[in-house]
Amino acid sequence: xxxxxxxxxxxxxxxxxxxxxxxxxxxxxxxxxxxxxxxxxxxxxxxxxxxxxxxxxxxxxxxxxxxxxxxxxxxxxxxxxxxxxxxxxxxxxxxxxxxxxxxxxxxxxxxxxxxxxxxxxxxxxxxxxxxxxxxxxxxxxxxxxx
Amino acid sequence: xxxxxxxxxxxxxxxxxxxxxxxxxxxxxxxxxxxxxxxxxxxxxxxxxxxxxxxxxxxxxxxxxxxxxxxxxxxxxxxxxxxxxxxxxxxxxxxxxxxxxxxxxxxxxxxxxxxxxxxxxxxxxxxxxxxxxxxxxxxxxxxxxx
DNA sequence: TAGCACTAGTTCAAATTTGAATCAATAGTT
DNA sequence: AACTATTGATTCAAATTTGAACTAGTGCTA
Numbered sequence: 001x002x003x004x005x006x007x008x009x010x011x012x013x014x015x016x017x018x019x020x021x022x023x024x025x026x027x028x029x030x031x032x033x034x035x036x037x038x039x040x041x042x043x044x045x046x047x048x049x050x051x052x053x054x055x056x057x058x059x060x061x062x063x064x065x066x067x068x069x070x071x072x073x074x075x076x077x078x079x080x081x082x083x084x085x086x087x088x089x090x091x092x093x094x095x096x097x098x099x100x101x102x103x104x105x106x107x108x109x110x111x112x113x114x115x116x117x118x119x120x121x122x123x124x125x126x127x128x129x130x131x132x133x134x135x136x137x138x139x140x141x142x143x144x145x146x
Numbered sequence: 147x148x149x150x151x152x153x154x155x156x157x158x159x160x161x162x163x164x165x166x167x168x169x170x171x172x173x174x175x176x177x178x179x180x181x182x183x184x185x186x187x188x189x190x191x192x193x194x195x196x197x198x199x200x201x202x203x204x205x206x207x208x209x210x211x212x213x214x215x216x217x218x219x220x221x222x223x224x225x226x227x228x229x230x231x232x233x234x235x236x237x238x239x240x241x242x243x244x245x246x247x248x249x250x251x252x253x254x255x256x257x258x259x260x261x262x263x264x265x266x267x268x269x270x271x272x273x274x275x276x277x278x279x280x281x282x283x284x285x286x287x288x289x290x291x292x
Numbered sequence: 293t294a295g296c297a298c299t300a301g302t303t304c305a306a307a308t309t310t311g312a313a314t315c316a317a318t319a320g321t322t
Numbered sequence: 323a324a325c326t327a328t329t330g331a332t333t334c335a336a337a338t339t340t341g342a343a344c345t346a347g348t349g350c351t352a
Contacts, residue, residue: 005261009269012277013169015284016268020166021210022291023159037338056301064167069339071302076338093300093347115151122162122287123155130283131158137276138161141268145168183308203330215309217332222308239317239330 016138023122030117034110039065039073041114044082044099044107053086053098061146082106162284169268176263180256185211185219187260190228190245190253199232199244207292228252 005013028038036044042063047054060070074097077083082103088094099107123131151159174184182190188209193200206216220243223229228249234240245253269277 003258003261003265005264005269008281009264009277011285012281013264013268015281015288016162017166017170018210019284019287019291020163020170022288024163024166025210026291039338057299064164064171066340067301068303068341072338091300091348095301112149115149118151118155118159119149121291122159123151125286125290126283130279131155133276133279134283135154135158135161137272137280138165139157140271141165142161142168144271145165145172145267185308201330202332212310213331214311214333218308237318237330241331 023118026117026121027114030113031110033113034106036106036110037073039063040077040082041107041110043070043073043077043097044103045111047083047097047099048104048107053096055088055094055096057094059097077103169264172263172267173260176259177256179259180252182252182256183219185209186223186228187253187256189216189219189223189243190249191257193229193243193245194250194253199242201234201240201242203240205243223249 024038027041031038031041034041043059046059046062056070056074057067059074060067063070065073074083074085078085082100083097084100086096086098088096126134170184173187177184177187180187189205192205192208202216202220203213205220206213209216211219220229220231223243224231228246229243230246232242232244234242272280
């Protein structure tokens, strides 16, 4: 195994980190138009797919945020009326977060702008082959790091 | 222009954001072995390439951090003796951050582990073609967002 | 079933990050 | 030169994020 990075490899690494950051920053601006932080939007978006809610830990793990950070954010979302906490039947240690109808409404209202942004700033700049490669390649990276 | 994202496009987007986050998290762990936060390491690494130092704004812009956040971090690095601030000759509004010899030492000591990590968790998982595609594709994304 | 390790979630204090307001210096216009 | 707009950096208060305790519940094992 080599012990250095050539300049192309280094550039690929910088591009990955910077693109990830900048996309998130753009998403952040769009979310705030709807009164959400990007993390809050991600949480609500995940819950939209989860008919029976999601456990705190599962949310924290998929969203790359600490447990305590998630506790805080779910607290904020609960105050805002977008989610409710329920304790799990099967395992009473677990807390399950559920979307309320208000929360569902809010995330659905935020979605179109979000999609448009991702399309404009990311997908439409690239060829389908590039998008496909990014997906398969970066999924390998994600798998190895999780 | 389409107004939706198909599932492959959505996965590519998630992979980008998640991979960026996870790589940064791994980098964060490695940096802390050397008593640096990832942001501090990035700052020092940029300064390593800049013989004459860098202006605060330039640093902030390339590092995806707010101006005030950078002021804070440069303050920390200055306290630690890794950088010094000088005011620019040409424009006395500007502040130029310079690496000290202590700072240079520290960042150089941190580098090998950093390189090894990027290689192990990113570059070596992928083919050279994948790395090249990620680089050119994501540089387009970065350019459009900056 | 008692003891022990492990898991889930929260609380707490400390560190970081941000945006808004501010101050200082430059550039452009009349 | 005087005015104004812009730019660069900092300060400040508020919000967020984190890791280290801590509490409570589960499951294993003797």
